[in-house]
Amino acid sequence: MDRLTMMIGGVVVAGAAVLAVNLFKAPAPGGHSMTAPDTGALAAGDPIAEVRLPAALSPLARNGKLAFEAKCAACHGDNATGREGAAPPLVHKIYEPGHHGDQSFFMAVQNGVRAHHWPFGNMPPVPGLTRGDVKGIVAYVRELQRENGIF
Template identity: 55%
Template sequence: MKTFATVLLVIGGLATTAVAASDQERDQPRVNTQMHGANAGQAAPDPDTIIVPETFSAPAYFGQIAFDQQCSACHGKNAAGSTGNGPPLVHPIYEPGHHGDTAFQRAALGGVQAHHWGFGDMPPVEGITPETVTLIAAYVRELQRANGID
């Protein structure tokens, strides 16, 4: 039992070390890069540097409206994140191969425990529907593709 407790302490220490920020990076969101490669450690983008397509598909157009109303307070303008509130969704961690559209559904409808960033848990979004989340995901995916995240 003592060995198991020691292992837990070591694992906990490694996880804490993996997400700890240096003094210079304290204003940047923290991300655990251990399991997700070097790109996962990229800082949150400046909202004004996000490439926004001139036109969106119809679902993404309506998704942008819903995102601005339901999500931007935490996930920032153009899904670039909001220091202290929520992570950027235009970021390699949220590429479709790692966080598929079902991850957006689960997070928005049921909430999600913090597992990549130091922002804390995401509560469910009150009153949102699966159809609206599908539109929001379309918007985020089109923003991601415009910014080289496939």
């Protein structure tokens, strides 16, 4: 067997192994999935997710928590748990950094978001937040996510 055939065979075997691992791997710990949960049994305004709080927040996240409470919590719930009928929880695998990077939060605040994962309708832009405010909000949400096993 020549060297090129062996290299191609190795790449094919490695690719098949990666595909198999990704197709058959277990769900992430904590039951997080990229699918929005069924919230049909919840009453309007109920929290959608259970969120464990970190023992302490960084200074940036503490500032972000204040901005979140002022501008985001009315829809996204206290500690980003979401509110049935209003907006999704941000402490959910859908919003992990690898799927919705930090920049997506800046864009959402500035431009709003067209509904695409959840059945709550479009999110309007959020006036009155500076880039520094959003940076703090992102830090706050990411620290909540890490505490809840979302990386």
